[in-house]
Amino acid sequence: MGHTKAAVQLNVLIVGAGIGGLTAAIALRRAGHHVELFESTSGPSEIGAAINICYNADVLLRRLGVNVADAGGVRMERLRLVKASGELLQDQDFLKDSQAFLKDSHRYQSEYRLTLRAALHGQLREAATSHNGHGPPAKVSYGRSVASVDAETATISFTNGSTAQGDLVIGAYGVTSIARKQIDAKIRVRNGRHSAFRFLVSEKEALADSRTAEWFAMRNTMDIWYSGDSKVVMYRCQNNELLNFVCVHPATKSTAIAGEWHRPADKSELLEIFSEFEPKVLAMLEKADPKSLRVYPLFDMETLPSFISPTGRLALLGDAAHPFLPHLAQGGAMAIEDGVSLGVMMSRLEGRDEIPERLKLYNQARYERATLIQEYTRIVGGDSVKSDENSAAELSLNEYMQYPYPHDEQRASEAILHKCLESKQTAVY
Ligand SMILES: Cc1cc2nc3c(=O)[nH]c(=O)nc-3n(C[C@H](O)[C@H](O)[C@H](O)COP(=O)(O)OP(=O)(O)OC[C@H]3O[C@@H](n4cnc5c(N)ncnc54)[C@H](O)[C@@H]3O)c2cc1C
Structure with a gap:
């Protein structure tokens, strides 16, 4: 090129x-x-x-x-969309369906x-x-x-x-x-209407916990849990060994401060905002390391x-x-x-x-x-x-x-x- x-x-x-x-x-x-x-x-x-x-x-x-x-980039193969309550809305073969979007462009030349x-x-x-x-x-x-x-x-x-x-x-x-x-x-x-918590959890930790082991056994996935005004997005990275969490919520509910990217976020705020989410999600949020947990305002x-x-x-x-x-x-x-x-x-x-x-x-x-x-x-x-x-x-x-x-x-x-x-x-x- x-x-x-x-x-x-x-x-x-x-x-x-x-x-x-x-x-x-x-x-x-x-x-x-x-x-x-x-x-x-x-x-x-x-x-x-x-x-x-x-x-x-x-x-x-x-x-x-x-x-x-x-x-260590992980190929995304499955997308699961879930209600905050735990009801599965969609379990998609993302690899197959999304390749179809590519039609004749760069199909099979990109992942x-x-x-x-x-x-x-x-x-x-x-x-x-x-x-x-x-x-x-x-x-x-x-x-x-x-x-x-x-x-x-x-x-x-x-x-x-x-x-x-x-x-x-x-x-x-x-x-x-x-x-x-x-x-x-x-x-x-301007600050957008949402802020986002971000943190990583190791696959080892997820598999060692009986509340989360079964769901997180599936690799190459992205999972999104929705509630009315918030969502938790989880996807794999680093050869599937790490689970990346992005927890989007109304900006008014947390204390995200523009420019203070390196300031640890308040974990109790995270757990409070997402308290209505199903138990396995909460079990993962509990694993967030307070030292590396961050909350970012989202800009527009x-x-x-x-x-x-x-x-x-x-x-x-x-x-x-x-x-x-x-x-x-x-x-x-x-x-x-x-x-x-x-x-x-x-x-x-x-x-x-x-x-x-x-x-x-x-x-x-x-x-x-x-x-x-x-x-x-x-x-x-x-x-x-x-x-x-x-x-x-x-x-x-x-x-x-x-x-x-x-x-x-x-x-x-x-x-x-x-x-x-x-x-x-x-x-x-
Ligand atoms: C929660 C969240 C999740 C996201 N997830 C995705 C995703 O999955 N996929 C995706 O494609 N995008 C995602 N994005 C968006 C993506 O991160 C940004 O769009 C992307 O980083 C923009 O790249 P950039 O190079 O324009 O800016 P940046 O990556 O912000 O880089 C700007 C650089 O400029 C430097 N800089 C700033 N001011 C000065 C200065 N005065 N002098 C010299 N240097 C300066 C900064 O230190 C920085 O290194 C996400 C964003 C957020 C907030």
Whole structure:
């Protein structure tokens, strides 16, 4: 992917070494560009929670040389939807049914995998910075907190007063808002209606407890328990040895504090909020280690008018452009698609003056799709609050999951770039 190198080598500055920033770095180095990432944390800092790598993300990562299965990513094969009371609503052969969504796109070339975030980050970082990869290795500078971005001159200013200038700046800093005001000064991130507890439990612990042993004996699964306004999502990761829990609940019920990601959460709050859930769920919640239990507010934002600055030297990607609620597990996938699209659009570049036009193509490729899936995500999450347990369960899969999976962003972006380059040739002759 991205082997079609550009004739000109750009200096690309990426703010934020999260999932999106690192993916963009891999795609851009493969297009032949020099990439430096500036990350505010003092070192790699992803903590214990896990992430779904859906088909549309997996197909792209594999082409970039990142196979999450190599780092313990578990293939999702069964999906069980359950009422909070314990009544089984659906036991789905997810492997078979979801492959059918893919039809002729990247069927059999991608899998739906569940993996630890820290493991994914490690793989992405290695692919971005390794001396063995295609193109110049990217450099990650930690402890470099960016205070502001000048989109016109592609200059970033750090909180310590120093600056760096490149040909192109990519804002991949997540939900925080440093560069977004270059595109829309008024737009604000807001707390969503929900917060989420996250923690991991070992499979060993689940199997050692007679209350949970039978249910959790099944591997390669995702289970979702629904009540009117809350849900508990469990999925496997780390070669099935860990069970990742995400417990979504109305934000008013817990004390999640924005920005305090590393503060342990109150376990008694978790047990109180989910007290109506069936005994085996409660038995698992009791196993949450208070030292690593976290509660996060879930963010949302109005839609930006564009993912690029009007002066054309700044592009936003991932949560910086479109913060995602977790209900469709597509936020990381959209950041990955954005990164790949930027790599495609910056390939076959003849001169620096083409950057603004290429960024417009990036925006064309990404804007409608990312904002539509963002809206679908809201609907799924919102309906799980408003409607009864049965319809929430049906909506989450059947109505909305078929749209994201079959897409192949590399092919889609290549088609847009190809059309643009072809129209120029036609104009010349
Ligand atoms: C509970 C929950 C569950 C989720 N589950 C899934 C899932 O299963 N599948 C999925 O696809 N998505 C999921 N998501 C969404 C996904 O985590 C995000 O959409 C994804 O991490 C966005 O990636 P990003 O690179 O844009 O931002 P981030 O991963 O947030 O990375 C941003 C980086 O920028 C750095 N940074 C911030 N400010 C600065 C600064 N001023 N200077 C320098 N660096 C800075 C940060 O330290 C961070 O490393 C979930 C989200 C939540 C909250």
